[in-house]
Structure formats: structure tokens, C-alpha cells
Amino acid sequence: xxxxxxxxxxxVRDSIARFxxxxxxxxxxxxxxxxxxxxxxxxxxxxxxxxxxSIPFAEADGGFGGSVIDLSxxxxxxxxxxVVEPFFPTVVLFGGLVSRAGDExxxxxxxxxxxxxxxxxxxxxxxxxxxxxLNDCKTSAxxxxxxxxxxxxxxxxxxxxxxDKLVVLARTSGEQFDEHGLSLFLVDANAQxxxxxxxxxxxxxxxxxxxxxxxxxxxxxxxxxxxSALDIVNEVIRDALLALASEAVGIMGTLNAKxxxxxxxxxxxxxxxxxxxxxxxxMVDTMMAFEQSxxxxxxxxxxxxxxxxxxxxxxxxxxxxxxxxxxxxxxEAIQMHGGMGITDELDIGHYxxxxxxxxxxxxxxxxxxxxFIEQTxxx
Amino acid sequence: MDIALAAEDLAFRDEVCNFLDTEFDAEMQxxxxxxxxxxxxxxxxxxxxxxxxxxxxxxxxxxxxxxxTQKYIWESERSLRGIPDVVPFxxxxxxxxxxxxxSDEQKEYFLPRILNSDDWWCQGYSEPGSxxxxxxxxxxxxxxxxxxxxxxxxxxxxxxxxxxxxxCLVRTDNSGKxxxxxxxxxxxxxSEGIKVNPIIGIDNEHNLNEVExxxxxxxxxxxxxxxxxxxxxxxxxLAHERTGIAGVADIKRxxxxxxxxxxxxxxxxxxxxxxxxxxxxxxxxxVELMALxxxxxxxxxxxxxxxxxxxxxxxxxxxxxxxxxxxxxxxxELAAYYQGxxxxxxxxxxxxxxxGSDARRAFMYGRAATIYGxxxxxxxxxxxxxxxxxx
Numbered sequence: 051x052x053x054x055x056x057x058x059x060x061x062v063r064d065s066i067a068r069f070x071x072x073x074x075x076x077x078x079x080x081x082x083x084x085x086x087x088x089x090x091x092x093x094x095x096x097x098x099x100x101x102x103x104s105i106p107f108a109e110a111d112g113g114f115g116g117s118v119i120d121l122s123x124x125x126x127x128x129x130x131x132x133v134v135e136p137f138f139p140t141v142v143l144f145g146g147l148v149s150r151a152g153d154e155x156x157x158x159x160x161x162x163x164x165x166x167x168x169x170x171x172x173x174x175x176x177x178x179x180x181x182x183x184l185n186d187c188k189t190s191a192x193x194x195x196x197x198x199x200x201x202x203x204x205x206x207x208x209x210x211x212x213x214d215k216l217v218v219l220a221r222t223s224g225e226q227f228d229e230h231g232l233s234l235f236l237v238d239a240n241a242q243x244x245x246x247x248x249x250x251x252x253x254x255x256x257x258x259x260x261x262x263x264x265x266x267x268x269x270x271x272x273x274x275x276x277x278s279a280l281d282i283v284n285e286v287i288r289d290a291l292l293a294l295a296s297e298a299v300g301i302m303g304t305l306n307a308k309x310x311x312x313x314x315x316x317x318x319x320x321x322x323x324x325x326x327x328x329x330x331x332x333m334v335d336t337m338m339a340f341e342q343s344x345x346x347x348x349x350x351x352x353x354x355x356x357x358x359x360x361x362x363x364x365x366x367x368x369x370x371x372x373x374x375x376x377x378x379x380x381x382e383a384i385q386m387h388g389g390m391g392i393t394d395e396l397d398i399g400h401y402x403x404x405x406x407x408x409x410x411x412x413x414x415x416x417x418x419x420x421x422f423i424e425q426t427x428x429x
Numbered sequence: 430m431d432i433a434l435a436a437e438d439l440a441f442r443d444e445v446c447n448f449l450d451t452e453f454d455a456e457m458q459x460x461x462x463x464x465x466x467x468x469x470x471x472x473x474x475x476x477x478x479x480x481x482x483x484x485x486x487x488x489x490x491x492x493x494x495x496x497x498t499q500k501y502i503w504e505s506e507r508s509l510r511g512i513p514d515v516v517p518f519x520x521x522x523x524x525x526x527x528x529x530x531x532s533d534e535q536k537e538y539f540l541p542r543i544l545n546s547d548d549w550w551c552q553g554y555s556e557p558g559s560x561x562x563x564x565x566x567x568x569x570x571x572x573x574x575x576x577x578x579x580x581x582x583x584x585x586x587x588x589x590x591x592x593x594x595x596x597c598l599v600r601t602d603n604s605g606k607x608x609x610x611x612x613x614x615x616x617x618x619x620s621e622g623i624k625v626n627p628i629i630g631i632d633n634e635h636n637l638n639e640v641e642x643x644x645x646x647x648x649x650x651x652x653x654x655x656x657x658x659x660x661x662x663x664x665x666x667l668a669h670e671r672t673g674i675a676g677v678a679d680i681k682r683x684x685x686x687x688x689x690x691x692x693x694x695x696x697x698x699x700x701x702x703x704x705x706x707x708x709x710x711x712x713x714x715x716v717e718l719m720a721l722x723x724x725x726x727x728x729x730x731x732x733x734x735x736x737x738x739x740x741x742x743x744x745x746x747x748x749x750x751x752x753x754x755x756x757x758x759x760x761x762e763l764a765a766y767y768q769g770x771x772x773x774x775x776x777x778x779x780x781x782x783x784x785g786s787d788a789r790r791a792f793m794y795g796r797a798a799t800i801y802g803x804x805x806x807x808x809x810x811x812x813x814x815x816x817x818x819x820x
Contacts, residue, residue, distance in 0.1 A: 051432050051498040052734075053727050119430055310817055325820060330813035331806070337817065338744040345723035346716075352432040367716040374716075422716070423708045427688075 053348055059123045065100055066124065070131030076397050082134060087212055088256040089135045098167030103141055106289070107149055111161045118289060118354050122296040122347070129300025132401055134254045136170060139209035142293045144171025146286040147217045151234055151274030160215065160236070172213035172239075174204035174260055175283070182413040184219070184283060185229045189262065191220040198222070198272070200235060200243075200265040210258025211248045213239050218262070219283065222276050232280055234273040241265055253407040254400070287412055288358060291365050295347050298372045298408045301401050302340045305383040308398065309333065312387055329386060336382050339375035346371050366422040373415025376405040432726075438498050445506045448479060453512055461513065466549055466591045473515055473546040482544060483520055490528055490536075491544050497733035501726060508678030509685075518588070519543045519550035522666055523596045526613065530654035530662050539615075553583035553597035553616070553640060554663070561807050563598070564607045564660060568642060570599040570614065572649070577601070577614065579622075579645040585801070589625050589638035592618045598659050613659035615651040622646070632793035633772055667803055675749030677722045683756040683791075684715060690763055690784060701763060710762075714755050721748050743812045747805045750798040757792040764788045 055063065073093070082090045097103050106121050107113020114120070121142070128137055145164045148156060148171075163169040180186040189202025200220055207216070216237045224231025237244065243265035246258040274282050310333060313324030323329060346368045353361035380402035384391035391398050409415065434442070452475050460468035476482035484500050486492030495503065507514070515521070524543050527535050542548050559566040568581025579599055589595065595616050602610025616623070622645040628637040654662045688711070691702040701707050728742040761768040767785025777783045799805045813819040 051496075051501070051726065051730055053430050053730050055430065310819075314819065322820075327810070327813075330817070330819050331809040333817055333819070334744075334747075334809040334812045337812070338748060341724060341744055342717065342720040342748065345727060346720035348430065348727065349432075349719060349723040352430060355431055356433055364719060367719050370712070370716045371720055419709065419712050419716075423712050426715070427702055427708050427711065 055119070055123065059120060062102070062105070062120065063123050063127055066102065066127035067130070069096070069100070070127070070133065074131050074133060079132065079134065083254040088250065088254060089212060093133075093135050094170075095167050097135065097137070098165065102137070103167055104165040106141065107145065107161055107165060111149060111157050112165050113149075113161065118292055118358075119351050121289065121293055122351055125293045125296035126300035129297035129404075130304045132301070132304075132397065132404060136172075136209035136212065136255075138290070138293060138297070139173065139213070140164060140169075140171045142290050143173035143208070143286065144213070144215070144217055146289055147173060147234060147273065147282065148236070150285055151279070151282045155270070156236065156273060169215055170209060170213050171215050171217070172207050172209040173217050173219075174207045174210070174237075175219040176204060176206050178203070178205055182417045183227075184280060184287075185227055185232070187219055187221050187232055188226055189218065189220045191218075191222050191233060191235055191267070193222070194266065197266065197268040197270075198235065200237065200262040200267055203259060203261045205259045206251075207258050207260050208255055210246060210260055211256035215239060216260070217273060219279060229280055231277050232283075233276045234279045234282070235267055235271045236273050237262070237265065237267065237271065241267075251407060253404040255407070285358070288354075288362065288365060291369060291412055292347070292350060292354065292361075294408050294411060295343075295350070295365075295368050295372050298376055298405055299340070299344050299347055301405055301408075302336075302343060302376055302379045305379050305398065305401050306333070306336050306340050309336070309383045309386050316388075323386075332382055332386075336379045339378045343368075343372055343375045363422060363425045366418040366425065369413060369418035370415045370422060373409045373418075376409060380405050434498065434502075438502065441499055442502050442506065445503055448481075449506055449510055449512065452479075453510060466588075469513070469516060470546045470549075472512075473520070476515070477544055477546065482515060482546075483524070485521065486524065486528070490540055497726070497729035500729060504678040505681075508682045511682060514676075514679070516549075516588070518552050518592075518596075519546070519548060519594075522552060523550050523594075523615070526596070526653055526662055526666050529665055530613070532650070532653075534650065535615075535653065548593040549588065549591045551586050551589045551592035551595045551618075551640075553586060553595045555583065555585045557582055557584050557639070561804050563663070563803075564611065566598055566600060566611065568597065568599045570601050570612060570647070572601070573646075575649050576646050577649055577652075579614075579616065579642045579647055581642050583640045583642075584638075585628075586625075586638045586640050587636050589618070589640050590627060590635065594618060595640065596653075598663055601656055601659075608660040610657055611659035611663070612656050613653045613662040614647060615653060616642075616645065616647050620645045620647065630794065631796060632790050634790065634794070636794070675721060675725050675745035676753060677718065677725050677749065680718055680749070680752050680756055681722075683753075683760060684711070684718065686784070687711065687756065687760050687763060690760070694763055694765075707763075710759055714752060714759065717748070718752055721745075721752060724748070743808070743816055746802060747808050750805060753798050754792075754795050757788070757795045760784070760788040761792045768792075 101114060102124055104114045105116040105124055109115040148160045164171060175184060177188060189204060191198040191200050216239055218235045218237050219232060220235055221231055222233040243263045245261045248258050251257055313329055314322055316323050350361050350364040350368050353364055383398050384402060387398050390396050457472060460471055473482055481493055483491060484493045484495050484503060488494035520543060524540065527539050554563060556566050556568060568579065570577040570579045595618055597614050597616055598611055599614055600610055601612040622643040624641040626639040627635050628639060629635055630637050692700055694701040696704060725745060728738045728745065731738055764785040767782040768789055770786040770789060773786055
């Protein structure tokens with residue numbers, strides 16, 4: 051039993067931390083977020099050169115062949131820096147789907163350019179009515195003479211503004227709520243019949259609602275087997291939930307550290323406000339919330355390493371705990387920073403907003419608690 | 430990072446299971462349920478015969494030399510079977526103090542007797558006027574030749590009515606800061622001038638006591654560590670107590686009992702296990718418990734590697750006791766009306782219920798957990814000062 055990171059993992063961690071410290075200070079990030087694309091292409095190239103974009107992909111596909119723990123290290127550090135570049139949508143979701151579902155030709159043609167930083171990707175899976183139910187899918191892909199015709203709308207597509215390529219979840223058979231009959235398609239973001247409505251989210255993500263109007267797809271656009279996409283999507287979501295939890299742990303630790311530092315320097319009534327017991331005990335509570343979240347993340351990672359499917363119950367629990375504990379951590383961080391905590395200028399609120407979006411991504415605490423209950427107390 | 434059990438760990442688990450399943454037999458179970466200390470002493474001696482009574486002692490003194498993983502396996506298998514942990518006052522608390530600060534003579538005399546459960550120990554820390562502010566204690570020990578003469582009173586002394594020895598913090602000097610002038614001393618409970626007054630607890634049981642000292646003569650060689658340095662000794666003991674106090678395995682056992690009972694308890698014909706509200710209550714506790722288990726494992730792993738437990742360890746007492754109480758409360762709710770049943774010899778078939786009285790007793794006794802070993806509020810003071818660096 052050990053909970054140490056390997057030397058290699060420590061090096062990746064240091065490398066990202068150095069980037070955040072040297073090249074990603076708060077003013078720089080603000081400028082990036084306010085820029086035309088809401089991300090920095092230069093930074094993305096740096097990520098490629100430093101090898102971060104290759105970490106989860108198999109060596110055979112030109113990747114680093116990293117484990118889920120390697121991915122966790124990356125996400126935690128990106129979280130600490132509140133890095134806005136679309137690692138999660140491009141590498142974890144889009145790349146993860148291509149890597150798991152793609153045939154050799156698809157993997158070769160796409161992953162290399164993802165790893166090289168040339169291709170940005172997105173996964174289009176949410177619909178207006180679907181909330182967190184992946185099976186609730188009205189977007190359809192009808193067989194045509196030489197492929198498929200795609201029709202429908204996906205909403206809140208992360209990185210939808212900048213993605214060059216999309217993986218789209220669409221129905222090839224069955225009714226709206228059927229688990230079966232769902233398939234994945236690789237779609238060029240500029241293909242004829244694809245139109246986008248762009249909008250920014252509170253955590254500075256650039257998302258899009260994307261409409262597919264008789265988009266003609268070749269047979270080679272099908273990613274994986276027709277009709278059984280959910281199995282692979284659920285595998286990728288398992289990775290994605292661990293990635294998000296890792297990012298959340300990074301953010302929670304940072305919020306706690308910033309808040310602690312602030313209460314040691316901010317003076318009121320002639321003393322540092324950190325000398326007040328009313329605040330001290332609450333900071334112990336937020337410290338415990340962070341450590342507990344980290345512990346449960348470790349449990350999930352360790353179980354995943356033994357057998358990914360065996361981690362599912364713990365991953366549901368993790369999403370429940372992150373939801374609950376992050377609310378405590380960001381709530382207290384804002385409160386203890388007083389008036390400054392509710393300004394746009396200070397970073398605290400931005401960290402909070404990212405945590406809120408993490409909670410709302412791929413199922414919130416209530417959603418995962420129901421899943422946990424189904425798996426744990428089923429008759 | 431990994432938690433996969435190695436072949437030798439699996440073999441160890443088999444050995445533990447075999448031992449517990451053989452030795453914790455019906456006779457032993459009945460013995461442990463009987464009043465008094467003889468059942469516990471018999472069980473601890475069985476553990477000692479196997480060499481397993483003191484997993485946290487160094488091997489040189491008769492500990493097991495177990496790895497963190499082995500300790501975890503032991504705790505899990507023990508609590509899974511509903512086997513109580515050893516009584517901590519001798520085997521955990523005073524033993525650690527004697528090993529860390531005691532004279533060779535004290536080690537040679539007391540440690541083997543503690544291992545063999547020859548003496549029943551109790552803890553003399555709190556006083557009627559000194560609870561959370563422990564350093565304000567007033568029980569006085571005055572030097573008289575080769576002896577100290579002790580006067581004063583200790584309170585909340587668990588099992589003092591059974592005890593052969595009490596380890597005490599006493600005041601040997603009043604002149605400096607209140608933390609100075611405190612001395613750690615071992616007192617024979619058969620000494621003249623000691624009086625034990627029972628205190629009936631909120632659980633309707635007699636576990637707690639007040640211990641009066643009236644001119645009690647104690648040899649100066651019973652001081653552990655230096656005279657006047659008792660506060661240092663006491664703090665070391667509390668740190669030890671904190672890391673072992675989460676009791677995750679026992680909380681899991683309570684959750685297991687709750688789930689078992691919830692499959693039988695019904696409301697309007699529906700099992701409580703299928704009640705949505707009750708399921709959510711269970712899930713909220715279990716999620717936190719799963720995390721706490723790994724917080725404890727992280728601490729074990731750090732300590733096994735020879736490191737000092739990090740910030741994750743300081744929350745073990747707080748979170749552990751909160752979760753203990755949360756599970757105890759849930760079990761009470763599950764018992765509905767029967768949660769109010771007082772101690773009784775009535776047969777469950779006559780009473781109409783299995784666990785109501787047990788749940789009440791555990792819940793009531795469990796109120797102490799957030800108070801003893803330094804109340805949770807004091808724990809938060811300690812964490813904010815020593816971990817967060819807040820003054």
C-alpha cells in the first residue's frame with residue numbers, strides 16, 4: 051500500500067506548476083479569457099511540446115501511455131492554475147473517445163494531430179432536454195447510400211467554439227430514451243450543414259449549441275460499432291469524472307491556501323482576522339473537506355488501477371463528496387475574503403465558478419447519489 | 430500509488446480470519462457480553478498468546494511489527510466480526526508513554542504486565558475544574574522524602590471501578606506557566622486515601638467515575654519522564670490517541686448493522702432499506718466514510734514509512750467521531766419507538782424488537798466521543814495552530 055506519486059509523475063507535476071507560475075499569472079489569464087478565442091494557441095503549442103497532450107494516449111498511437119493517475123496529476127495542476135485551455139474537452143473527452151472507439155485509421159489520422167496540438171476537439175452529447183441522461187438522445191444519424199445523414203442539435207458543447215473536429219452522439223436506431231441504438235460520429239466542425247451558436251460560460255469556457263442539418267457523413271465517420279456507443283462513452287466518462295475530480299481537488303487546495311494566507315494578512319479590529327476562533331474553526335472544516343476529497347480520489351484511482359469498472363461506485367461517491375465539499379470550500383473562501391471575495395477582479399470567484407461548473411458536468415451530486423444508491427442498496 | 434494486496438498480505442488475511450473465526454467462538458462471545466472485566470481480559474490474553482495484542486508497539490517490546498497494510502487488514506477483519514478493540518488505557522495510552530519516557534525499571538515491570546493484561550488501567554487527566562483547559566489542573570503532588578503526597582480529584586475516569594492502576598497528571602509546581610510544573614505519575618489504585626465515586630452516565634450505565642485523592646502516598650520512582658515535564662508527555666500521548674481514534678472499521682460495522690436491520694424494519698409494508706429518504710441518509714454517511722477510510726490509510730502509510738503523520742491525520746478524530754455519532758443516530762431512527770428501551774434482560778421475542786436498547790446505549794455513550802481525548806473544538810484549535818499556522 052502506498053500513496054506516493056512516482057518520480058515521473060512528480061516531474062510532470064513540477065513542469066505544469068512551473069508553467070503556471072512563470073507563464074500563467076492572473077493578469078495573463080485574464081487577457082487570454084478576454085481575447086478573441088478565449089484561449090491561447092501559443093500555450094496549447096507549449097502543452098504539446100511539453101508532452102502533456104500525449105499523456106493518456108497509448109504508445110502505439112504516439113502517446114505517452116500514461117495511467118489514470120498520470121492524468122489525475124495533470125488535471126490537478128491545471129486546476130490549481132485555473133488553466134482555461136481546452137485540455138478536458140480535447141484530450142479527455144474527444145481524444146478519449148477516438149482512442150477507445152476508433153479503428154486504426156481513425157486513431158492514426160486524429161490522435162497524432164491532437165497530440166501535436168494541431169487539432170482541437172469537442173464531444174457533442176448534451177441536448178436541451180437531456181440533462182445528465184446520455185440515453186436521452188434525439189439527434190439522429192440515418193443510413194444513406196454511402197454513409198449517414200446527421201440531423202439534430204447538441205447544446206453546451208465544451209470547446210464548441212474552437213473545436214476543429216467533433217465527436218457527436220447520435221441515434222442510429224430505437225426510440226428517444228433507448229440505451230441501445232446510439233452511435234458516435236466524427237464530424238468536421240466546418241462540414242456543410244453544421245451551424246454553431248457561440249456563448250461563453252461563467253468559468254470562461256467557450257461553448258456552443260451546434261445544429262446538424264442534413265450533414266452528410268461518409269461510412270468512415272462512424273466511430274466504433276453502430277448502436278452500442280454507450281458502453282464506450284461510459285468508459286470515457288469514468289476517466290472524465292476522475293479528471294474533473296482531480297481538477298476540483300487542485301482548485302479546492304488552492305482556494306484554501308489563498309484564503310488561509312489572506313486571513314493571516316488581512317487586519318481588522320487591529321489584528322489579523324485569522325486570529326479569530328470563529329474563522330479558525332471554519333478553516334479547519336475547509337481543510338478537512340479538502341483532505342477528505344483527496345482521500346476519496348485516491349481510493350477511486352487505486353481501485354481503477356486494479357480494475358476500472360470496480361471503481362464505479364467509488365466514483366459516484368466521489369462526485370457526491372466533491373459536490374458537497376467544494377460548495378463548503380468556495381463558499382467559505384468568498385465569505386472570508388469579504389467584499390473582495392465578491393469582485394470580478396479577484397481570482398477567488400473565478401475558482402468558485404469553475405468548481406460550480408465541474409459540479410454541473412457529467413452529473414451533479416444529487417444525480418450521482420442516486421446512482422450510488424442504485425448500486426449500493428439495490429434489492 | 431496502489432492498494433493491491435500482495436500475496437503475503439492475502440496469506441496474512443487468511444491467517445487473521447482463521448484465528449478470529451476459531452478463537453472468537455460462542456463461548457468467548459458470551460464471556461465478552463458478561464458484566465465486569467473478565468471477558469475482556471480473557472480475550473486480550475488470547476490475543477497476547479498469539480502475539481497480536483499490541484499491533485502498535487515496536488517489535489522489541491512485544492509488538493507485531495506489522496506493516497500499514499497488515500494493520501488495516503487486522504482492523505477490518507476484527508470489526509467485521511463485531512469484536513471489540515482492546516481497552517486502550519493500558520495497551521495503547523500508558524504503554525506508549527512508558528516506552529517513550531519511562532525508566533528501564535518501569536519498562537521492565539509494567540510493559541510485560543500490560544501485554545498480559547495483569548493490570549487494569551485508567552486515565553486521570555480531567556478534573557472537576559479542568560476539562561478542555563487541561564493545563565489548569567490542580568490535583569497537587571508534594572514531595573515528601575522518596576514519595577509524593579497527592580491531594581485532589583480526577584473525574585470522568587472510565588472503568589476506575591475496575592482499575593488496578595491510574596496514570597495521572599498532577600501539579601508539582603505552581604510558580605511558572607500553568608503548563609510547567611505538571612508531572613506524569615503512576616498510582617496504584619489500592620493505595621490508601623483513594624476513593625472511587627461512581628457516576629451514572631447518560632447511557633444509564635456505570636462506566637464513569639470520580640476519583641478522590643486524600644493524602645495518597647506514591648513512590649517518586651513512579652514518575653514517568655522528568656518531574657515538571659508531564660505536559661510534554663501528555664501531549665505525546667494525545668498525538669498518539671488522535672491517530673488511532675477515527676475508528677473507521679467500527680463505523681463500517683455499524684453501517685453494516687444498519688443495512689441488515691433496514692432490510693427487516695418496515696414502514697407501511699416497505700422495507701426501510703428501500704425508503705428513498707433513508708437511502709439518502711445512508712449514502713451521505715457512507716460517502717464520507719469511504720473517504721475517511723482512505724484518510725486513515727494515508728496516515729498509516731505515512732507512519733509506516735517512518736514519517737510523521739501529516740495534516741490528514743489531525744482530522745481523524747474529528748471526522749471519525751462525527752461519523753460515529755451520525756451512524757449511531759441513524760440506527761436510533763431505524764429503531765423508531767424501540768430506540769427508547771432502557772437496559773433490559775427481556776427476551777426480544779417478548780419485547781418485539783432486537784436492537785433498540787443497544788442502539789440507545791451506543792448513541793448515548795457515543796456522545797462522549799466528541800468530548801473525550803480533547804473535545805473536537807479543542808482539536809480544531811490544535812489544527813488551526815499547528816497545521817494552519819494561525820495564532
